Amino acid sequence: MVAQIDKEYLYNCKTRIYQRLLSYALFEGRPLTTKGRWINPIIFIIFSLFKRLPIKKAVKKPIFIVGTGRSGTTILGLILSVHRSVGFLNEPKAIWHSAYGQEDLIGSYSHDTANYRLRSSDATRSVKKSMHRLFGWYLILTRSSRVVDKYPELIFRVPFVKKIFPDAKFLFLVRNGWDTCHSIRHWSERLGEQKHGEIHDWWGVNNRKWKLLVEQLISEHPRLAAHAKEISGFTRHTDMAAVEWIITMREGLRLQAEYPEDVHTVIYEDLCLETSRTLTALREFCELTIDKKFDEYAKKTLHPIKSKLPFELHPAIQAEFNAVMHELGYSNG
Numbered sequence: 001m002v003a004q005i006d007k008e009y010l011y012n013c014k015t016r017i018y019q020r021l022l023s024y025a026l027f028e029g030r031p032l033t034t035k036g037r038w039i040n041p042i043i044f045i046i047f048s049l050f051k052r053l054p055i056k057k058a059v060k061k062p063i064f065i066v067g068t069g070r071s072g073t074t075i076l077g078l079i080l081s082v083h084r085s086v087g088f089l090n091e092p093k094a095i096w097h098s099a100y101g102q103e104d105l106i107g108s109y110s111h112d113t114a115n116y117r118l119r120s121s122d123a124t125r126s127v128k129k130s131m132h133r134l135f136g137w138y139l140i141l142t143r144s145s146r147v148v149d150k151y152p153e154l155i156f157r158v159p160f161v162k163k164i165f166p167d168a169k170f171l172f173l174v175r176n177g178w179d180t181c182h183s184i185r186h187w188s189e190r191l192g193e194q195k196h197g198e199i200h201d202w203w204g205v206n207n208r209k210w211k212l213l214v215e216q217l218i219s220e221h222p223r224l225a226a227h228a229k230e231i232s233g234f235t236r237h238t239d240m241a242a243v244e245w246i247i248t249m250r251e252g253l254r255l256q257a258e259y260p261e262d263v264h265t266v267i268y269e270d271l272c273l274e275t276s277r278t279l280t281a282l283r284e285f286c287e288l289t290i291d292k293k294f295d296e297y298a299k300k301t302l303h304p305i306k307s308k309l310p311f312e313l314h315p316a317i318q319a320e321f322n323a324v325m326h327e328l329g330y331s332n333g
Contacts, residue, residue: 029094087144107205
């Protein structure tokens with residue numbers, strides 16, 4: 001489906017169709033494993049123009065959805081897109097790559113060096129200017145007042161983002177680890193492909209994202225670092241996904257403690273089971289006004305999903321996976 005617009009969205013959110021189509025067509029880019037990648041050079045030309053044009057629209061309190069992919073980040077973004085104040089960008093990695101060239105973990109736009117972590121020192125004056133202009137023009141063209149940017153890996157770049165947008169809000173989405181890993185495996189098996197002698201799947205071009213994760217993040221986690229050699233040799237999608245989930249959840253918990261005023265945790269299961277309460281807390285944190293359409297669409301769209309059964313994990317990561325599950329309040333059985 002184009003721009004994540006399904007029948008439910010088409011029927012209930014007619015006034016937001018323009019915003020979603022414009023976001024998809026001109027701002028989000030076409031990442032690896034998607035069709036229509038021929039348009040990317042045109043999009044980057046448009047970005048170059050936007051970065052040169054002064055704007056009259058200030059970017060205030062942008063909202064970033066972060067966490068592990070396949071944990072409900074897209075549906076949360078779509079729900080927020082229904083709010084009359086919001087312009088929703090679904091993984092606008094092309095925008096970020098246009099502003100900072102060493103951020104492409106997947107290899108969608110560049111095979112050059114990339115960094116999982118970006119720090120405040122990486123947010124140069126030029127980067128800040130570019131992002132404010134790109135987001136500013138996006139707000140103007142979509143007639144929105146707040147940007148919602150779903151880009152899960154930004155969880156490792158919060159100091160960088162906060163240097164650019166000091167008043168940024170972060171929604172840290174948490175989902176049961178078994179379910180998240182099952183979903184990553186299914187996604188990669190369904191959409192992965194071999195093209196021009198390269199493997200393109202969840203882990204990027206020829207495992208680019210996986211290699212960067214192992215090289216740059218594993219050493220920060222003592223329990224994982226002790227098994228770094230074994231982990232670097234993982235080939236099962238579920239094992240690899242479990243490593244990504246562990247590291248991402250640990251990062252989110254750390255950020256929650258470090259930035260309690262800026263990071264709000266959203267439990268995916270609560271979002272589905274206790275929709276009104278969860279969305280009210282989220283809306284208040286984001287400082288969004290009450291919007292009847294926003295609540296109605298969420299209630300029609302969100303449904304409880306039966307949890308997947310646990311699967312065999314590599315012994316090197318089993319204990320840490322269980323520990324994080326316990327810390328987040330999930331059962332390991």
